[in-house]
Amino acid sequence: MSPLRLKYRKGAEVRFISHLDTGRALRRALNRAGIAVAYSQGFSPRPKMSFGPPLAVGHLSETEYVDVAMAEPLDPERLADRLNAVLPAGLHVLWVGKVPPGSPSVSAAITELEYKSLVPWSAIRDGDKAEREFQRALERFRRVNELVVERERKGRIQRFDLKQQVPMLNVNCGPDEVEITSRISVGQGGFPKPEEVLRAVFSLDEEQTKGVLITRTDVGFGSASGRAKGARRSKYES
Amino acid sequence: MEELHQAIETLLPFVSKPARYIGNEVNSIHKDWYKAETKVLLAFPDIYEIGMSHVGLRIIYHVLNSEPGILCERVFAPWTDCDERMREREIPLFSLESWRPARDFDIVGFSLQYEMGYTNVLNMLDLAGIPLRNADRPETSPLVIAGGPCAFNPEPMADFIEAFVVGDGEEAVLEVVSTYRLWRERGEGRRELWRELAKLKGVYVPGLYEGRYDGDGRFQRLESLDSGAPQVIGKRTIDDLDSAPYPVAPIVPFVEVVHDRLAVEIMRGCPGSCRFCQAATIYSPARERGREKIQELLGRGLEATGYEEVSLTALSSTDHSEIEGIVAWVREEFADRHISISLPSLRIDSFSADLARKIAMEKRTGLTFAPEAGTERLRRAVNKKIDDADMLGTVESLFAMGWTAVKLYFMVGLPTETEEDLEGLIQLATMMMRLGRKTAGARARINVAVSAFVPKPHTPYQWEKMAGVDELNEKYRFLRSRLRSRQISLSWRDTDLARLEAAFARGDRRLGELVFRAWRMGARFDAWSSEMRMDTWRQAWAESAIPFEFCEIPPASPGDPLPWQHIDAGVAMAYLLNQREETYSGCAFQCHR
Numbered sequence: 001m002s003p004l005r006l007k008y009r010k011g012a013e014v015r016f017i018s019h020l021d022t023g024r025a026l027r028r029a030l031n032r033a034g035i036a037v038a039y040s041q042g043f044s045p046r047p048k049m050s051f052g053p054p055l056a057v058g059h060l061s062e063t064e065y066v067d068v069a070m071a072e073p074l075d076p077e078r079l080a081d082r083l084n085a086v087l088p089a090g091l092h093v094l095w096v097g098k099v100p101p102g103s104p105s106v107s108a109a110i111t112e113l114e115y116k117s118l119v120p121w122s123a124i125r126d127g128d129k130a131e132r133e134f135q136r137a138l139e140r141f142r143r144v145n146e147l148v149v150e151r152e153r154k155g156r157i158q159r160f161d162l163k164q165q166v167p168m169l170n171v172n173c174g175p176d177e178v179e180i181t182s183r184i185s186v187g188q189g190g191f192p193k194p195e196e197v198l199r200a201v202f203s204l205d206e207e208q209t210k211g212v213l214i215t216r217t218d219v220g221f222g223s224a225s226g227r228a229k230g231a232r233r234s235k236y237e238s
Numbered sequence: 239m240e241e242l243h244q245a246i247e248t249l250l251p252f253v254s255k256p257a258r259y260i261g262n263e264v265n266s267i268h269k270d271w272y273k274a275e276t277k278v279l280l281a282f283p284d285i286y287e288i289g290m291s292h293v294g295l296r297i298i299y300h301v302l303n304s305e306p307g308i309l310c311e312r313v314f315a316p317w318t319d320c321d322e323r324m325r326e327r328e329i330p331l332f333s334l335e336s337w338r339p340a341r342d343f344d345i346v347g348f349s350l351q352y353e354m355g356y357t358n359v360l361n362m363l364d365l366a367g368i369p370l371r372n373a374d375r376p377e378t379s380p381l382v383i384a385g386g387p388c389a390f391n392p393e394p395m396a397d398f399i400e401a402f403v404v405g406d407g408e409e410a411v412l413e414v415v416s417t418y419r420l421w422r423e424r425g426e427g428r429r430e431l432w433r434e435l436a437k438l439k440g441v442y443v444p445g446l447y448e449g450r451y452d453g454d455g456r457f458q459r460l461e462s463l464d465s466g467a468p469q470v471i472g473k474r475t476i477d478d479l480d481s482a483p484y485p486v487a488p489i490v491p492f493v494e495v496v497h498d499r500l501a502v503e504i505m506r507g508c509p510g511s512c513r514f515c516q517a518a519t520i521y522s523p524a525r526e527r528g529r530e531k532i533q534e535l536l537g538r539g540l541e542a543t544g545y546e547e548v549s550l551t552a553l554s555s556t557d558h559s560e561i562e563g564i565v566a567w568v569r570e571e572f573a574d575r576h577i578s579i580s581l582p583s584l585r586i587d588s589f590s591a592d593l594a595r596k597i598a599m600e601k602r603t604g605l606t607f608a609p610e611a612g613t614e615r616l617r618r619a620v621n622k623k624i625d626d627a628d629m630l631g632t633v634e635s636l637f638a639m640g641w642t643a644v645k646l647y648f649m650v651g652l653p654t655e656t657e658e659d660l661e662g663l664i665q666l667a668t669m670m671m672r673l674g675r676k677t678a679g680a681r682a683r684i685n686v687a688v689s690a691f692v693p694k695p696h697t698p699y700q701w702e703k704m705a706g707v708d709e710l711n712e713k714y715r716f717l718r719s720r721l722r723s724r725q726i727s728l729s730w731r732d733t734d735l736a737r738l739e740a741a742f743a744r745g746d747r748r749l750g751e752l753v754f755r756a757w758r759m760g761a762r763f764d765a766w767s768s769e770m771r772m773d774t775w776r777q778a779w780a781e782s783a784i785p786f787e788f789c790e791i792p793p794a795s796p797g798d799p800l801p802w803q804h805i806d807a808g809v810a811m812a813y814l815l816n817q818r819e820e821t822y823s824g825c826a827f828q829c830h831r
Contacts, residue, residue: 016256017492028264028490031544031575039576047576058251071574086544088264088492210251 003048003069004076005099005106006083010061013090019054025088026066032086035079036071050105052219053113053186056193061216065106067099112167112185112220115194119178119204123211131173134180134202138171141201149196160192162200169201183220239338245329246337253320257493258286261334264490265542267303267310268335274309276419278302279333279343279380283350283358284765286314290489291497293551294386294407295349300485301408308415311335311343315358316365318762318769324365331366340366345418346380347411348399350388353742354735354765356395359384360757363398370754372400372445377428381418385411389442390473390520391695391802394742396444397750401435404442404805405473405520406506408482413438433466440474442805443467449747449801455784457746457801472806473520479506479527484535487542499547499580500539504532504564508553512610513621513817514652516694517553519809529560533567540572547578555581556590565597583608586624591632595639604643604685605636611652612663619654619821626666634673643683644670650713651691651705653821660713664720671725682725688717689731692740696807698817701796704740707733734772738764746801751782 010022017025027047030037039045048069055061076096083093103109141147147162168183180198184191195209204212250256271277280299282289289295295312302310311333316324324331331340340346346368348359360370368382369375375382384395385403392402403410417438421431429445436443446467447460462469476482488500507524508517527535536548548568552558561581568579579597584590586607594605607629611617614625633644648663667686674682690710693702705713710733721728742749755778756764763769796815 013260013262014492016250016260018257021257021492021494024494025264025490025492027546028544031546032264032541036574045576057256086264089262207252211248 002101003050003067003099004074004079005097006066006068006079006093007095008064008066009092009094010055010059010064011090011092012060014088015058015060015090018057019051022055022064022091023049023051023066025091029083029087029091030068033082035074035082038069038071050107052106052110053191055216056195056214058210059115059194059214059216063094063216063219065110065219067106109221110186110219111222112183113191113216114168114181114183114218114220116215116217117180117182117194117198118213118215119180119198119202119208120211120213121177123208124204131178134171134173134178137202138169141169147200149192149200151192151196158189160187160189160196162192162197165192166197169197181217242329242332242339243337245327246332249320249323249327249329252323254317255493258314259316259320259334260492261312261337263492264544265487266335266489267299269303269309271309271336271338275307276309276345276415277343278308278310278345278347278415279340280310280312281340281346281348281359281362282312282314283348283355283362284315284763285317286491287493287495289314289349290491290495292349292351293501293503294351296485296488296501297483297503298347298349298385298407298411299489301411301483302415304483305412305415307419311338313340313362315355315362315763321361321365321762331362341368341380343380344422345415346382348382348384348386350384350386350395352765353388353394353739354770356742356753357757357761357764359395360398360753361762364757371397373397375400375428381431383414387516387520390516390805390807391743391745392442392444392805393449393747393801394745394749394753396447396747397754400432400443400445402442402444403474404440404471406476407474408476410438410440410474414441433464436464436467440472442471444747447804451748457799459799460801460804470804470806473808475523475808476506477525479503479525480531484527486535486538488539490543490545497549498545499549500536500543500545501549501551502532502535502539503527503552504550504555504558504561505552509557510554510623511621511817513698513821514610514649514691514694516697519696520807521553522808524557526558526560529564529567532564533571536568537571540575540577546576547580549580549582551582554583554585556583556585556593562593562596565593569596586629586632588628588632588635591635591639594636594641604645604683605641606645606647608647609666610647610649611655612648612659612661612666614662616652616655616659616662620652621817621821629666630669630673633670634676637674637677637682642674642678642681643685644674645685645687646670648686648688649691650688650717651710653691653699653702657716660716664717667721667726668723671723674725680725684726685729686717686721686726687729687731688714690733690736692736692743694743695800695802696805696809696814698814698821700744700800700814701818704737707737710736732767732770734775735764735767735770738772738775744801748784752778752784755782 037047039047050067052065080093080096149160149162151158165185165187166182167185170181172179182194182197194214198204198209280295282295299310302308313331313333332338363370368379382399383401384399385407389402389404417434421434432443432445435441436446446464447462450458450461452458505526507521509524511518565579610622611620667684671684693699693704714730718728756775759774759778761774
């Protein structure tokens with residue numbers, strides 16, 4: 001049976017739970033709702049669920065995806081209602097649709113992520129990052145050919161060229177905060193975090209980026225076949 | 239309120255595992271603060287992942303929140319990074335459910351599961367802005383109470399806890415709350431509250447007593463300062479578990495806690511009577527929850543939580559008279575839901591092996607057993623009734639069924655132990671490894687976990703001397719040198735930690751000074767080997783007036799006064815003495831169950 005694709009929101013109430021925590025919460029909600037999920041075969045059977053690109057601890061999202069294989073046919077419309085009745089506050093299913101047979105998994109299908117980062121002026125020490133500096137930093141970024149960020153993970157160094165992986169970056173300064181929108185492409189080796197963009201491009205430090213409220217606002221599906229039938233068209237698709 | 243919420247929101251991005259502090263889990267209970275008559279905060283002096291794995295805390299949370307007039311919330315010890323940031327930003331200890339300051343509650347109740355959590359109790363009180371010592375708390379401060387196994391020798395914490403609930407807390411905790419409410423309505427002083435609490439069965443109010451010591455500094459007796467303070471405090475016992483309250487919709491944590499599953503307590507107390515075991519006496523008598531009730535709790539619990547695993551908890555799960563039937567029922571009832579079953583404590587016998595086979599249809603990785611001692615002789619002496627042949631046969635059949643690893647718990651330093659017993663331990667582990675090799679080959683693993691025997695109050699060994707650090711370390715080196723196979727791993731519980739635990743297990747109220755000094759010097763999370771600093775404790779000990787060897791000197795004779803003798807755990811002194819006698823006389827099979 002082809003899996004169902006769920007789109008859900010992760011709100012402020014649960015922004016501090018991890019990607020794995022979220023998976024467990026969804027799985028247990030499915031159990032509470034009495035929805036029979038298909039299990040893998042073998043030594044230790046696991047529910048067949050596959051998630052989109054991980055969302056970092058602390059981030060909000062308007063647009064998370066998970067594919068769930070069902071053990072029995074189910075009306076997608078009713079699934080959303082049943083789940084929403086038992087999900088913890090902050091997790092809310094927005095949409096359920098069928099995944100056409102043969103489409104890539106949701107993690108492979110999603111190729112772009114759009115983030116909105118709100119940098120409160122109060123999080124920036126000494127007020128030394130005035131409006132103008134944000135604009136200048138952005139202009140500098142647009143001029144350079146390469147801007148590489150490095151991340152160390154388990155003794156291995158990962159490198160991302162932001163010029164390659166950040167196709168869109170905008171700044172909008174308001175009275176209380178700076179709103180930065182970024183579009184990040186998911187590559188073979190993963191993707192840079194919006195915080196890494198803020199640090200590399202706008203010279204914020206580690207502490208300052210912790211005061212930034214980051215929301216994943218949209219995702220882009222790489223090809224039409226990866227997009228679930230009936231899914232709201234992402235604005236990156238034409 | 240708004241301000242504190244804002245401060246916590248901005249704190250959380252800076253701490254590790256922030257989900258520990260957010261609350262809002264499925265089935266957590268959020269009551270209207272302004273409509274509650276009495277507000278109770280349950281405090282667990284360790285991190286969320288450990289506290290939320292504790293069934294007792296969940297029971298009391300359920301009991302209190304089931305009362306319309308009572309609001310009950312939770313708090314756990316913030317990890318060191320969060321602690322630092324909270325102090326930096328002047329954020330007080332706050333509850334999970336409503337993010338309110340701990341000091342705004344009427345009652346703060348600590349769960350004392352192990353002695354090495356004592357500095358965390360002080361640290362949490364300090365973070366809350368509640369004066370540490372009972373004597374220093376103003377009328378406006380919350381009442382600080384505690385329960386759990388440590389209440390059976392409450393003396394080391396006597397300066398900091400105003401009332402201890404001794405034994406089963408389900409009923410007593412409600413009596414404490416209503417006593418508090420009536421006292422507040424009357425508008426009397428704090429000492430009146432203490433006097434009223436002392437009238438409740440199973441409630442010990444240390445502030446109504448004073449310690450007396452002889453010229454050498456040995457404990458003599460507790461003297462009551464108040465005519466209403468009883469000489470002996472008997473433990474509370476729930477007779478019938480079927481009618482006892484138990485959560486039907488337990489909280490489902492977001493973060494993965496140590497025991498991340500639906501726990502249903504199937505039995506309280508233990509039918510065995512191992513002489514070193516404190517749980518065997520303080521939770522006595524052994525009481526079963528009936529099969530029907532257990533099945534109801536499993537069914538409703540799974541529906542309300544969506545858990546994929548259930549745990550049938552008891553000190554010895556296989557001793558429940560209907561365990562086979564219950565296991566079979568779970569397998570059948572939830573056949574399509576992929577529910578796995580865990581039994582936390584198995585005997586090493588063919589019955590358990592058979593049961594293990596039935597519960598683990600899929601995963602067969604590791605099983606844990608506790609032979610405790612290396613030879614049949616020593617096991618008989620401590621009244622742990624399993625023989626070598628039965629044990630080896632069980633392990634052989636487990637390996638044959640597909641298991642690949644066996645974990646074995648042993649104690650070193652038990653009364654009457656000789657080198658022969660250590661040799662026995664080595665032989666047992668080696669023989670089991672060979673049995674494993676026959677079927678599991680190179681994958682077979684024997685994990686041997688050794689800890690020092692710590693004499694505990696209310697056991698036949700409460701008068702025993704604790705083995706010294708050098709002696710214990712030497713025994714460990716001996717085991718290490720002889721268990722060389724790559725398929726046998728040996729782990730050793732820190733000797734210093736065990737010795738401190740021993741001091742607090744049997745110490746009197748003068749140890750409160752030591753807890754205080756160590757805390758002030760930075761001791762926190764002492765049950766965590768990564769955090770415990772023996773140097774801090776040594777220094778704290780050197781600066782307090784208590785001689786360091788204090789913990790190692792047992793009472794000279796069984797007639798001598800014991801610091802916990804005012805607590806009645808329900809076992810007669812004559813029984814304990816007789817059991818101790820039998821350890822040394824070798825006639826071990828006269829024990830009664």
